[in-house]
Amino acid sequence: MSEYQFSEKYRDQLLRCSSCGFCRASCPVFNLTQRPALNARGKMLVLQEVFEGNLPLDEELHETLFQCTTCANCSTHCPSGVEVPTIIKEARRDLAQAGACHPTFIGMDQVLDKYSNIYGEDEPEDFERERNQEAENVFFIGCVGQYRDEEPTEATLDLLDHLEVDFTLIDEVCCSGVLEDVGLSLKEPLAQTNIERILATGAKRLITACPYCMRTFQNHPAYAPLKEAGVEVVHISQFLKDQDFGVTTDLKVTYHDPCDLGRHCGIYEEPRETIKKVAPNLLELAANREAANCCGAGGGVRGAFAANSIAMARRRLEEVEASGADILLTECNSCVHNLGNAKLRSQKFQIFTTPQFIHALVEGDLD
């Protein structure tokens, strides 16, 4: 029997997978590929074989163990309550320990040793704003919004200004939580930097654009000093729920639940409440809330299996098309980025983050 952490820590859960196969219905990777080795059952069977000593834990298993968006659609519906993403993350850690981490993430780890962001960029966009001011709130952008999808960020900042929110940006660095998903460890020095800069502003609230950053700030022990200093961490969607925007539109909108906000944090209704304030015509996608299909970007899949990642996004967009909505809204820059890349020219709907959409309404850029 194996000496690995995944089976040390999660033996009962791993073996409790009854291989009922019900996760065929929920796994986005399986729904795309129709390859049973890639759904949660396939992954649990592979790990059971490793546990029993019938299979080495090595690179041969990358294709299934790293092809998991950690969307938790399987575990949310699993009759046996198997926490699949947790077990997968631990197995990735064991792989890394054994010197068999996926090469994409060894690269990412090295980048984060040298740079302050996952893209290895030197010059962050400054969004024409002063940073590191004293303020009630810190707005934390995250790597995607800072270096890849600047438009939604720009719009969110403008909206916060319009709402006269007392906030500041900081010279932020990658929260580095994503490393934890791919078998590696968060970078303590990066966390230290963020904590110091956040606390220096005197802010009592940290608003994040990225649901994943929020989860890292809330849950990772390295960020405990934030909680100790009484800093409340919220996602922008929760913050906006209590704001008044003074605009409405008849446009038909729909909403994609990001896995990190929905299934991982249980935040389903606040974003919808906010949206309904400005766009009462909210249509639901065929799969929504706990059952929402993943955009395909999470868990390192966009980095390691780019083609399948985009193809998963494309399937999600088919649901958007079927809904008849003019606008697709979501609350995660990573989702926006992947869905945006996947959108076909023939698909007429537009994709925004909710703050970006509200800002456009305020500016009169839509209708």
Add this chain to the structure above:
Amino acid sequence: MITQNVKDALKEIVGEENYSDHVIDLVAFATDASEHKQRPDCAVWVTSTEQVKAIIKLANQERFPVVPRGAGTSLAGLAVPAEGGLVMDLGRMNKIIKISLDDRLVVVQPGVVYADLDKKLAPDGFFFPPDPASGMVATLGGNVATNAGGIRGAKYGTTRDYVLGLEVVLPNGEVLRAGGQNIKSSSGYDLARIFVGSEGTLGVITEIILKINPKPTETATAMATFPTLADAGRAVTQIMRSGILPSVLEVMDRLAIKAINENTDLGLPEVEAVLLAETDGFTAEEASFQIQKIIDLFKANNASSVEMATDPAEAAALWAARKSVYSVLTRLNNTVVVEDLAVPLSKVADTLKIIEEVGEKYGLQMPTVGHVGDGNLHPGVAFDRYDEKQRETAHAAAAELLGRVAGMGGTLTGEHGIGLAKAPHMHLEHDPVSMETMRSLKKLFDPHNILNPGKMALEA
């Protein structure tokens, strides 16, 4: 063993992207929802009848086993490649070819998932009734090959009652078209239905014609608790002869209730048995007239409590306990084997007693639920598969149970099939004449035993 030459030929037939001998695929295809495991040599995902034909011809020539596979949700090892060879995954043949409300039928490829057909039919008010609990993932090909049933069996029958026609690739590579698009037919031997419940041992089903039914729009639900098994058993018998045909009549025994209470916060009364009934119809009056009769019979048979649901939310609350059972069972230990006995309706109460006796004898708890309207009972045994003693005890108890049930005229399996799990017990139910007839039939269709070998005790 499949040679490299044959593997190359297989790739040629299905294309590189539909072939694999990668270890992750071999592991995933080694098992189904049972405790049995055996890795195949390789796997293909077929996309057309032509490909199936070419592969079967090759298998017949080269003599390697071919195991057709749907969603791999079999609970009795039907989809396990017991002798290695090739797993043929039919999941990518998943087109609904035709829905004809005029003819009241559908034509589908075998990889269509039960729930996907259901979603397509629902807007028109039709359904394919068997409704197995695994319907959100199980394939129609798998349903046909196992003769799948569900909780509505008493009123709506099982898959067999809906199969009008099949396209089957026979083990010699010929394509058989059996039956057709007629709701009735007395023309010759009923070849299509030979393949219903054949567990992939006689041919590969590549197209299915299914009768569909209009779906009742109204339901009414009631739940009753009983102080003794005898009371519940009598209630069942009287309901079944009352002239009312419930769409659902489920039982949960004392140990199932205990397991639910220990593992959920549903807080059921600790009684000997719970019965859950649903009636259906096209008007609310129709459904409630029937449920009222059933409630009267519950009361006449000593029910200690009766609850009725009049709206979907209340009904969901009554269903919660029944729906939690599988989930509760799988958390009791790392392995659960779900038995699938079926007995004549009048013997349900006796059988529940037997299950308790056998459990006591072997020191096991066997929580039982079942579709009593059609005599189908599912005792579950949870155990640690890494503890040899526990495993042996569980299997010995199951064997004794099957023997006693077969002895009183019951059947080894109501809906899951024989596969590997029940193969050693076939003789308990089927005498030498019927076993020999089955074996002859297998030889007639599959002289070289290439299709799903090792199942159903077909090899003498």
